[in-house]
Amino acid sequence: MVRKTVTFKVGLLGLGTVGTGTAQVLLDPTGRHPLLQEIEIYQIGVRSLAKERGINLPKDILTKDLEAIVTASEVDIVVEVLGGLEPARSLILKAIHHGKHVVTANKAVISRYGDEIFTAANAAGVYVMLEAAVGGGIPVIQPLKQALSVNRIQAVTGIVNGTTNYILTRMQTEGSDFNAVLADAQKLGYAEADPTADVDGLDAADKIAILASLAFGGRIKLQEVYSEGIRNVSQADIAYADKLGFVIKLLAIAQRTPSSSALSVRVHPTLVARSHPLASINGVYNAILIEGEPLGQVMFYGPGAGAGATASAVVSDIMNVAAVLKTKSDRVQTQFNPLLACSHQDYCAIAPMAELTTRFYARFLTKDRPGVIGKLGTCFGNYGVSLESIVQIGLQGDLAEIVVVTHDVREGNFHSSLTEIRTLEAVDSIPSVLRVL
Numbered sequence: 001m002v003r004k005t006v007t008f009k010v011g012l013l014g015l016g017t018v019g020t021g022t023a024q025v026l027l028d029p030t031g032r033h034p035l036l037q038e039i040e041i042y043q044i045g046v047r048s049l050a051k052e053r054g055i056n057l058p059k060d061i062l063t064k065d066l067e068a069i070v071t072a073s074e075v076d077i078v079v080e081v082l083g084g085l086e087p088a089r090s091l092i093l094k095a096i097h098h099g100k101h102v103v104t105a106n107k108a109v110i111s112r113y114g115d116e117i118f119t120a121a122n123a124a125g126v127y128v129m130l131e132a133a134v135g136g137g138i139p140v141i142q143p144l145k146q147a148l149s150v151n152r153i154q155a156v157t158g159i160v161n162g163t164t165n166y167i168l169t170r171m172q173t174e175g176s177d178f179n180a181v182l183a184d185a186q187k188l189g190y191a192e193a194d195p196t197a198d199v200d201g202l203d204a205a206d207k208i209a210i211l212a213s214l215a216f217g218g219r220i221k222l223q224e225v226y227s228e229g230i231r232n233v234s235q236a237d238i239a240y241a242d243k244l245g246f247v248i249k250l251l252a253i254a255q256r257t258p259s260s261s262a263l264s265v266r267v268h269p270t271l272v273a274r275s276h277p278l279a280s281i282n283g284v285y286n287a288i289l290i291e292g293e294p295l296g297q298v299m300f301y302g303p304g305a306g307a308g309a310t311a312s313a314v315v316s317d318i319m320n321v322a323a324v325l326k327t328k329s330d331r332v333q334t335q336f337n338p339l340l341a342c343s344h345q346d347y348c349a350i351a352p353m354a355e356l357t358t359r360f361y362a363r364f365l366t367k368d369r370p371g372v373i374g375k376l377g378t379c380f381g382n383y384g385v386s387l388e389s390i391v392q393i394g395l396q397g398d399l400a401e402i403v404v405v406t407h408d409v410r411e412g413n414f415h416s417s418l419t420e421i422r423t424l425e426a427v428d429s430i431p432s433v434l435r436v437l
């Protein structure tokens with residue numbers, strides 16, 4: 001048992017999956033960095049005092065009075081792991097106004113209210129740290145702020161939602177049913193309280209907005225980030241993708257566009273060639289591939305959700321703040337460490353999706369008769385859509401199933417060609433349209 005010399009007090013807001021993992025690490029410093037022995041939990045704010053907790057806690061440490069934690073003079077660092085927008089946002093702001101440094105895992109709050117929060121933090125002279133908010137336990141926020149900051153970043157491409165990667169992996173490897181696998185992800189503590197945020201790509205959109213902001217040095221308006229989830233990814237598409245040499249992944253992408261100064265920032269299910277490094281990232285694992293000059297490519301890989309992994313990121317942020325404070329005798333920041341603080345003022349311009357240039361995969365159900373493929377080809381040709389492959393593999397009832405993969409095409413042109421194709425008498429439906437990396 002380690003005897004602690006307490007120097008820093010943490011007010012922990014939340015004792016769910018991440019809060020419990022965080023408390024476990026803070027209460028068990030043996031064999032970890034010695035600075036951890038100087039950090040103590042002051043109080044833990046929860047909703048219910050009666051709830052069974054799978055952790056041994058000091059007596060009377062739980063409270064329902066979260067405002068008292070963020071305003072307590074004893075507290076140096078407030079750790080927000082409540083989730084949701086409110087009261088998380090208000091408590092973060094109140095903590096900042098009371099001079100507390102903040103560590104949060106809450107990408108939903110940061111991607112929406114980052115402007116307000118970082119402006120308040122800079123005015124109050126405190127840090128807001130968010131390593132756990134993207135990629136769970138994977139260090140990616142700190143590397144972007146520090147080790148990679150000399151690079152001109154060209155693209156950030158990631159699998160940043162553990163729940164959907166877990167679902168897609170099991171649908172692919174076991175042919176499992178979507179809803180059953182989602183229930184497992186919830187049991188394992190990967191999913192958000194409302195898993196819609198995971199399944200519909202909103203959690204990944206929050207995360208890529210945060211990564212894009214760090215990578216490209218400006219704020220991002222979340223409403224300009226395109227997001228499409230995995231609800232419409234079917235077993236048929238997984239099987240066709242496999243036959244064509246691809247796997248389907250929910251990718252979050254932020255990249256410079258070749259023709260304008262605007263960025264493309266988006267989340268969508270994507271066919272990824274089996275040889276691509278992101279294709280082999282399975283289960284709850286996340287990976288973020290960053291391309292920059294002069295570094296080239298670097299990929300961060302690890303567990304993207306779960307109690308222990310996320311706690312590792314939360315506690316490392318607490319330690320980073322404690323380490324900075326240790327060098328200040330009065331614990332007041334007169335000057336910020338520019339590699340830890342946020343200094344963005346301007347918003348990045350985001351290009352509309354119609355201007356994106358990408359490859360597409362599309363599946364058509366058509367009448368099974370000669371000449372249909374030719375008619376599709378004519379419509380594609382009318383809009384400059386060039387095909388990489390076109391295959392008719394099977395029949396669904398009496399309808400033919402035709403799958404195409406295009407070469408790079410402007411998204412707006414591709415959709416115009418589909419609008420024309422839908423008017424063809426021989427075409428029954430277009431059950432899926434996916435982008436190809």
Ligand SMILES: NC(=O)C1=CN([C@@H]2O[C@H](COP(=O)(O)OP(=O)(O)OC[C@H]3O[C@@H](n4cnc5c(N)ncnc54)[C@H](OP(=O)(O)O)[C@@H]3O)[C@@H](O)[C@H]2O)C=CC1
Pocket residue numbers: 013014015016017018019045046047048049051066080081082083084086087105106107108132133136189190191192193304305306307310
């Ligand atoms: N789960 C994961 O793997 C990861 C989660 N995150 C983020 O971490 C945050 C927390 O997630 P997670 O731990 O999974 O969430 P949980 O739902 O498991 O835990 C939330 C905790 O916050 C408490 N809480 C919520 N609302 C209130 C309120 N209004 N008043 C008082 N207490 C409240 C709950 O109290 P009580 O226990 O009494 O109900 C609970 O202890 C989220 O922002 C999430 O996006 C980030 C990376 C990974």
Ligand SMILES: N[C@@H](CC=O)C(=O)O
Pocket residue numbers: 133135136160161162163164190191192198203304305306
């Ligand atoms: N629900 C999220 C948790 C981590 O951010 C996920 O599944 O990735």
Ligand code: NA
Pocket residue numbers: 131132133134135136137138139140141313
């Ligand atoms: Na992280």
